[in-house]
Amino acid sequence: MLFSKSAKQNVPGWLTSQPVAHRGLHDGNATIAENSISSFSRAIDAKLPIEFDIHLSADYQPVVFHDANLERMTGDPRQLSDLDASELQTLKLAGGSDTIPLLSTALATVNGQVPLVIEIKASTVGRAQLIKHVWDVLKNYTGPYSIQSFDPLILSTVRRLAPHVIRGQLAMKSPPSHLAMHKRLMIRHMLLNRLSKPHYIGYDVADIARPSVKRAIKSGMALLAWTVDDKDSLKIARQHADNIIFEKLPLKLVRQSSLQKSE
Numbered sequence: 001m002l003f004s005k006s007a008k009q010n011v012p013g014w015l016t017s018q019p020v021a022h023r024g025l026h027d028g029n030a031t032i033a034e035n036s037i038s039s040f041s042r043a044i045d046a047k048l049p050i051e052f053d054i055h056l057s058a059d060y061q062p063v064v065f066h067d068a069n070l071e072r073m074t075g076d077p078r079q080l081s082d083l084d085a086s087e088l089q090t091l092k093l094a095g096g097s098d099t100i101p102l103l104s105t106a107l108a109t110v111n112g113q114v115p116l117v118i119e120i121k122a123s124t125v126g127r128a129q130l131i132k133h134v135w136d137v138l139k140n141y142t143g144p145y146s147i148q149s150f151d152p153l154i155l156s157t158v159r160r161l162a163p164h165v166i167r168g169q170l171a172m173k174s175p176p177s178h179l180a181m182h183k184r185l186m187i188r189h190m191l192l193n194r195l196s197k198p199h200y201i202g203y204d205v206a207d208i209a210r211p212s213v214k215r216a217i218k219s220g221m222a223l224l225a226w227t228v229d230d231k232d233s234l235k236i237a238r239q240h241a242d243n244i245i246f247e248k249l250p251l252k253l254v255r256q257s258s259l260q261k262s263e
Contacts, residue, residue, distance in 0.1 A: 010199050010220075011166070011199050011200055011221075011222045012115075012144060012166060014049060014115045014144055015049075015115070015117075015146060015166065015200060015222060015224075015243065016222055016224075016242045016243045017243075018047070018048055018049055018243075019048060019049075019243065019244050019245075019246050019254045019255065020048065020049045020050070020051050020117050020224070020243065020244065020245045020246070021039075021043040021046070021048045021049065021050050021051065021245075021246065021247070022034075022051050022226065022227050022229075022245045022246055022247040023035045023039065023051060023052055023053070023066065023247065024036060024038075024039025024040045024042065024043050024050050024051075024052065025039050025040075025042035025043040025046055025048060025050075026038075026039040026042075026095070026247065027095070027248075028095075028247075028248055029073070029093075029094045029095035030095055031095055031096055032095055032096055033073065033093035033094055033095040033096050033098050034066065034073070034093075034247075035052050035053060035064045035065055035066055035073075035093075035100075035101075036093050036095075036096065036098035036101065037098055037101050037105065037106070037109055038096060038098050039098075040052070040106060040109055040110060041109065043114060044109075044110065044113045044114050046251060047114060048114060048251075049114050049115040049116065049117060050110065050114060050115075050116055050117065051116075051117040051118075051119065051245050052064050052106065052116070052117075052118060052119070053065060053066040053119045053121055054103055054118060054119065054120050054121060054134060055068065055080050055081065055121050055123070056081060056123045056125060056130060056133055056134075057080065057081065057083060057084055057085040057087075057088055058081055058082055058083055058084050059084040059085055060125065060129075060133045061084075061085035061102060061103075061133070062102070062103035062104075062133055062134045062137050063080070063085055063088055063100055063101065063102055063103065064100065064101045064102070064103060064105075064106050065080055065088075065100055066121075067080070068080060068081070068121070070083075070091065072094075073093050073094050074091040074092065074093060074094070074100070075094075076091055081123070081124060085102060088100045089101075089102070103134070103137045103138070104137050107137070107138070107141050107143075110143060111143065112141075112142060112143030112144070113143070114143075115143070115144040115145060115146075116143065116144070116145035116146070117145070117146050117148060117168070117245070118138075118145055118146065118147050118148070119147075119148050119149060119170070120134060120147060120148075120149045120151075120154055120158075121149075122149075122150075122151055122154070127151070127153055127154050127157045128157060130154070130157075131154065131157045131158055131161055132161075135158075135161055135162065139162070145165075145166070146165070146166035146167065146168050146199070146200075147165055147166070147167055147168070148167065148168030148169070148170050148200075148202055149168075149169075149170060150170045150171070150172075150175075150187055152169060152186065152190075152191075152192035152193065152195055152196035153192070153195065153196075155167045155168075155169060155195075155196035155197075155198060156192075156195040156196045156197075159196065159197055166199045166200070167196060167197070167198045167199055167200075168198055168199065168200045168201070168202050168224070169190055169193060169196055169198035169200075169201050169202070170187075170201075170202045170203075170226075171187050171188065171189075171190050171201060171202070171203050171204070171213075172187060172188065172203065172204035172207065173188055173204060173206070173207035173210060174188075174204075174207075175187040175188060188212070189212045190212065190216050193216060198221060199221060199222070200221050200222035200223065200224055200242075201213065201216050201217060201221055201222070201223050201224070202224040202225075202226050202245065203223065203224075203225065203226070204225075204226065205225040205226060205227070205228055205233045205236055205237050205241070205244075206233070206236075208223070208225050208236060208237070208240045208241060209236075209239075209240055213240075222242045222243070223240065223241050223242050224241060224242065224243050224244065224245055225237035225240065225241035225243070225244050225245070226244070226245040227245055227246065227247055228244040228245065228246040228247075228249065228254075229246065229247050229248045229249060230248075230249070231253070234246075234249065234253070234254065
């Protein structure tokens with residue numbers, strides 16, 4: 001194993017044994033776009049788990065994309081949720097010839113070759129409908145995967161619908177300022193873990209040593225550090241985390257030594 005850590009309760013070995021490629025193995029959108037089929041193919045070739053993001057299109061199809069707005073990655077100023085899936089699939093991603101993939105396309109591409117870490121983004125349709133549409137596509141997938149989210153109520157919905165699915169609670173010290181204060185506190189301190197009952201915590205590497213994080217993982221949850229993208233953040237992750245979600249780092253660097261979590 002490339003990562004050395006203690007066994008975690010109810011966490012599959014793959015989640016902590018290989019570094020996870022953030023939005024696939026892209027190159028910062030220079031020639032290979034994040035969350036693209038090309039970036040996923042590179043991660044498969046490198047035998048790395050893949051993290052990617054899910055939004056719903058206007059016709060409720062799960063698509064692989066990070067931002068709510070399309071402009072950064074496609075040049076289109078519209079919101080992703082305003083376009084049907086067929087329209088989204090015509091938009092070329094920055095850094096190459098790839099277009100926005102459907103979740104179903106991503107699953108067919110990976111086909112169980114490497115594990116998946118699937119982040120579900122919030123939607124205006126409501127959590128129950130959001131999870132229903134995602135689950136309709138995901139339920140027959142037989143490869144290893146987890147579902148993670150910043151929203152603990154999304155995870156609690158997943159827990160009710162598919163309790164066997166591995167769940168990850170994402171959190172950070174400084175959530176976006178446009179969120180209501182109670183939501184920012186909920187994310188920062190993971191106040192609703194009792195509802196989401198996550199198997200692991202994914203915390204911003206810059207603040208991963210916070211006391212609230214240490215308290216959260218005392219119950220045996222694994223701790224993943226995101227997003228590790230330079231030598232300094234990798235050093236922090238080695239001290240505190242069970243695994244990393246990384247980008248923009250040479251594979252040799254992230255694989256050359258085990259993460260040793262501080263006691």
